[in-house]
Amino acid sequence: MKRNKLFQIAGIGLITSALFFASCNEEVLDLMPKDTVGYEDAFNTPAMCELSMVGCYDAAQSGYYPGNNQRRGYPFGAASIEQGDMRGEDMLNVQAFFAITYGSTYGTSSPNGQAHWECTYQMINKINICIEGFQLAASKNILTAEQAKAYEAEAKFLRALGYHELLIHFARPYADTPGATHPGVPLNLVPINSIEKVEAAKSAGRASVKQVYDQILLDLDYAEANLPATRTSKALSISRATKGAAIGLKARVYQHIGDQPKVISESAKIVNASGESPIGGYKLTTEPSGPFTANNNNTESMFSIENSELDNATVNGSLSQFYTSVRSLVCISPIIFNEKQWLATDKRRTQLVAYSNAYSARHLYWVDKYKAREKMSDWTPILRYAEVLLTYAEAEARVNGKTQLAVDLLNKVRNRSVTAAADQFTLASFATADDLIKAILMERRIELVGEGRRWADIHRLAKDPKFFVAGNPGVSGVPAKVATGNVAANSWNAASGVVDAAILKIAPYDYADKRYVFPLPDSETATNPKLKEQQNPGW
Secondary structure: OOOOOOOEEOOOHHHHOOOOEEOOOHHHHHHOOOOOOOOOHHHOOHHHHHHHHHHHHHHHHOOEOOOOOOEOOOOOOHHHHHHHHHOOOOEEEOOHHHOHHHOOOOOOOOHHHHHHHHHHHHHHHHHHHHHHHHHHHHHOOOOOHHHHHHHHHHHHHHHHHHHHHHHHHHOOOHHHOHHHOOEOOOOOOOOOOOHHHHHHHOOOOOOEHHHHHHHHHHHHHHHHHHOOOOOOOHHHHHHOOOHHHHHHHHHHHHHHHOOHHHHHHHHHHHOOOOOOOOOOOOOOOOOOOHHHHOOOOOOOEEEEEOOOOOOOOOOOOOHHHHHOOOOOOEEEOHHHHOOOOOOOOOHHHHHOEEEEOOOOOOOEEEEOOOOOHHHOOOOEEEEEHHHHHHHHHHHHHHHHOOOHHHHHHHHHHHOOOOOOHHHOOOHHHOOOHHHHHHHHHHHHHHHOOOOOOHHHHHHHOOOOOOOOOEOOOOOEEEOOEOOHHHOOHHHOOOOOOOOOHHHOOEOOEEOOOHHHOOOOOHHHHOOOHHHHHOOOOOO
């Protein structure tokens, strides 16, 4: 299905986004024979309100790159997924420009950071415009109150997702200060759609991390209360926000806050002993490849960004272009490939990993979750039921210790890939609750590899006294990384538990290093003096 685009938003960053609507496509032009859509016109019929909502999803799929009119993979295309992987150690940057903050060239004017920030705020501003528009349409009886609330709930789900993405990359984690009083990101909840509002926004600074998280939770509570459990088709139930997706995202957010009892209470709404969610009917697919071979029609995908052969983020923002040997950009690192817990007989090694020596005759292993290749129609996975089960398992073990429930939740995910009974975990497999938590954290790395979740886990665990990810030995940070130029065919040894130290040539860095969080981009600080004063330290 080709995505209907109501409008694209002109401008960049927080303060200049969405002054005007432009670039309507043919579907809108059929309704309004002009090349622009006025503010009230965008919400003057139920059909236009629907197109406005679809425009918000389109903004989530991919915004426009700074300085030109080309689409890229931010905020939720392949570029952001790749960034979430490449800021960690489990993926290998075949091309040097994917080194992200490991390299010395990343800075306040780097296009990736600028695009990530600007495209996310473009999406948020479009959402704020639409929320006000839906409320206006309800006041004029164009929409019923229930319809307006449902649209607003979708918009707030996307807004929460966007703000959480910004916090993970541009702010220190929740636990950095008592009460999370340290700087987060600018929090804007009203449309910036006039010169006066642009000028007012120039004085806006960064809200605290707690303030932004509080707003995220308010948005998700509203979304849960007003979204449907399912939609008219499985494709729409995956590509449009639902009640279960809002609950699953809340569990993720509480996990980042560190509120484990809340993680449990939210997860328990959509997980029960039957293995099928009482809300939305989510359950794991039979095979680990299931969510990817049929990414628009499966029981496990809770929310994904829709792509099609006709409407995608182009070669610069499509998953199969980034992760496979089509363009040979990023591949699986020996660090995770050789991990002992990822058994050699694990089904994910055959169903979701591909071998190729197409790049400079090197023997490389690629993520094979994204099957579309040149068509670029793979949907971007944002939230899967497998993640919810592992999130629940971790919280259960943290709160209640080594319990059968925590082991069962871990096994629901692991055992569809590890089918030999002798290799499956039991309660006796773990001497302590800490051992169980370590196994759950490793399972997250294995199950979610190539889906952009590694950085999110490194970030949230940074201040965890037991389970932080080490940069230099014994210090929270970002681990050493394998350098592509040093690998050979024998660098990959499935489940060996050994990585040759000679290939770990990209140095780690610690939590205190400025590179741990991205800088606010020059394009923003140049026009917002308040943000210039609040730049992340060291940048």
